[in-house]
Amino acid sequence: MIAPLPPDPQRQPTWFVALFALAAAGGAVAFVPLLTVLLPQRIADLQGGEDVAVLAQVTFFGAVVASLANIAAGMVSDRTGTRRGWILAGLALSSVLLLAAGEARSAGELVLLVMAWQVGLNLMLAPLMAWAGDCFPDSQKGMLGGALALSPALGALAGSLVTYGGLVALEARLWLVAMLVAALVLPAVICGGGRTRPELMRPRPSVRPGALIPSDEAVRRMWLARFLVQVAEGGMFAFLLFWLRSLAPGFSENTAANIFSLVLVCAVPLSLLLGRWSDRHARPILPLAGCALLCSTGMLVMATAGTLAMAIAGYVIFAIAAAIFLSLHASQTLRVLPAPEHRGRDLGLFNLTNTLPAMVMPWLTVLLVPGFGYSALFVLFALLSLASAGLLASFARPVGSPAT
Template sequence: MNEAASAAHGGGRQSLRFLLLYALAAAGGAMAYMPFLTILLPVRVEAMAGGAEVTWLAYCSFSGAAAASLSNILFGWLSDRTGNRQGWIVTGLLGSCALLLAMPLADSLPALLGLLVAWQVMLNMMLGPLAALAGDYVPDRQKGFLGGLLSLSPAMGALAGAFVTFEGVAGADARLAIVAALVALCVLPVVLFGRPVSFPELTARVDRPIVSIPEKRPQVVVPCMWLARLLVQIAEAVLFAYLYVWFRTVSADFGDDDTAAVFGAVLVLAIPATLWVGRWADRNERPILPLAACAGLTAVALLLMASAESLTFAVAGYALFGLVTSMFLSLHSAQTLRVLPRPQTRGRDLGLFNLTNTVPSLIMPWLTLATVPAFGFSGLFMILAALSAIAALLLASISRTN
């Protein structure tokens, strides 16, 4: 570990105010895309597609994922070059909110698709620099706690979706305005009132790549972290898309409200669990071990789900899966900041890591179509369990041993 990394590892602590406001902003990012992509956009496409909604949703998913991937890298890099992440965050926030409000103006599906791509670009103008902002201000000794706070994001994103679609709250167009307002209220405070403690060593330029995991080289650690997240994210993407369908194969009486209740309960339970594990990782200086353990438990949960023959067993298997994958993704997001080798390219490198969030959406449909018709969901879950086990082995190979 070089001098800069050592200082970041053992120096002062970031203020709780900044950490909490940053977690709120990250939750605002989730609120920006979760309600829109999972509920509001599909409803709008269905109303316009005239029976071709599946095809047009596929176009939207592919185009949106491609735009998000490229723009996240671009604006992360631009925020590195300019050294002004807050300016990009605010500009992206205003642009994405404006485009969200413009969605009702689309009078055709191609126009809606164009607005969606533009919205993804502006949204990632906000999200890319926002992710890098944590690396600029949160020292290594608090990254586990940061990961715990980031577990709030999926829960608040799901809660926002439930709120705006609650019967009687708002019409279709007003829902978009509510989402835009919620996002602005969550993101702006960290820019306006965060006042973070400065850690010059976290942003000091380095010529020789380093990572703050002793005895590990960045050319080993970074690819292992990237691939491990990709493998777990493929499993998470499959269950996100097909959870309801799978539950219905186990029990035809299990409705969409039951699925939403299980999904929401798991996200809520993940918050205190991730906070506890993150603080444990900080105190014991074992940043990667919880990631390896969560990936291993993901494989176990998928095997349980593959063999589930009763609804109780299926729900229990998914509860374990949802809990440990939520913990994994939140903690991984924070600990990725630890392993990126060059502070001066942090935004760009996080954009490359963001591909692990978007690429699974391109892989998942084809994997499912190739597996489920021939082998059922049990066969698919066994493949996903193998991928998660590989992720656990990769992370175990770089986990620091005391």
């Protein structure tokens, strides 16, 4: 049993941690079902069959717009000094554009609508994550990161829900997604008034008492460490089914989806435990370094797998470690940002670690897989994850006193 944390008047109540985690999960519910299932289906309906070129356009231009919109939305929320109003505006705009995308009458119109939808979505997400930095003290960032593991899990479950059998009619699926997002986001925004902590709004010196390295160096290392793991995670997300079928022809896509969902669900309690442990022992970076090392280990198991069982075991190790890493990293990033007045903008720059890998990873795959097979790709991903662990291990020592 983990001992309770010492009292801290700056800490948020558990109910608000839970509501914020659900709001963040609303972002995943907004885009995971659309980009992985509903959008490809809509393209097929418009084009009379699968059209990889159109899907590639939507994915690429959507990632570019998302990158720019996230930075811009963060800057706007910084400049106005308010977050909740922009979150609501983004929720409304993204919901309207999501429904409009379902009514697109041509591939070109669909591409434009998805790009506009990315603007609305990031108008909601950028202030939301900046708001976390305004509200949650360092002593609670591990718990917050653990709770953020709900996002990919609920995103995957939402994708399964809206496409399950005949449960939801085709024309109602986007409506259901919009309603789910609103139901997840609104409670935190409505009940979150007065949750900003004044001391979290004061600029931090470049070297704080108890800090291990200058903040600007910590920011660079945290950014690069996440980027390296995201390249590996994005590669596995895109090519998991193809790789499994290279080992076992005819491997069911439903089984692959079930493995993916199970991994994300299992990561939630483990993230919560590790996050709370990091708060209790003031070791915010150590779990990140350990998870990056496990990512590398899982990739090496996959690269050398001779049986389907061993391959799946390696993937489970990698995927759980990556899910924990990404959720805890999202909250611990808030610890190293030195300027609260630019928090939204800076988090937008960190969001590039989510979008740039989508542009890098396909080229790595094209260069390596045809000539050297998936094993070479996995070895490369293992090296990237190992480099991430090295970047983080250099400042993974305790910070200050426990739970400070």
